[in-house]
Amino acid sequence: MVKQGGEWLNLAQLSDGYQTLLGLVIDLSARMALANPHLNNPLESEAVIMIDEVDLHLHPQWQRRVLGIYCRLFQMLNSLSLLTAPLLSRR
Numbered sequence: 001m002v003k004q005g006g007e008w009l010n011l012a013q014l015s016d017g018y019q020t021l022l023g024l025v026i027d028l029s030a031r032m033a034l035a036n037p038h039l040n041n042p043l044e045s046e047a048v049i050m051i052d053e054v055d056l057h058l059h060p061q062w063q064r065r066v067l068g069i070y071c072r073l074f075q076m077l078n079s080l081s082l083l084t085a086p087l088l089s090r091r
Contacts, residue, residue, distance in 0.1 A: 017058040021066065024051070025073060032074075043074060 001008050002022075011019060029043060036042035054066060 015059070017062050020058070021062070021069070024054075025070075028074065047074070 001010060002014065003009075004014075011022070014022070028049065032045055032047060033042040035047075036045040039045055058066060
C-alpha cells in the first residue's frame with residue numbers, strides 16, 4: 001500500500017511508471033543489502049549500476065526527475081544510466 005494524495009492505494013492501482021520506479025528502488029535496495037550484509041546501512045554502500053531504458057513507461061515529467069530521485073535515495077551510488085530519452089540526456 002502507498003499513500004498518495006491522502007489516500008491509501010494498492011500498488012496495482014498505481015501508474016505503470018510509478019510501479020516501474022518503485023520496483024527498481026526495491027530491487028536495488030534488496031541487492032545492496034544482499035551484497036553488503038556486514039554494513040549497518042547497506043544503502044550507503046558504494047555501487048555502480050547500469051540501467052537500460054530508465055525512462056521506460058515514465059511520464060515526461062517523471063523522466064525529468066528520475067535521476068535526481070535515484071541520486072537522493074542512494075547517495076553513495078555512482079550510477080551510470082543508459083539514456084534513451086531526450087529529456088533525460090539534457091540533465
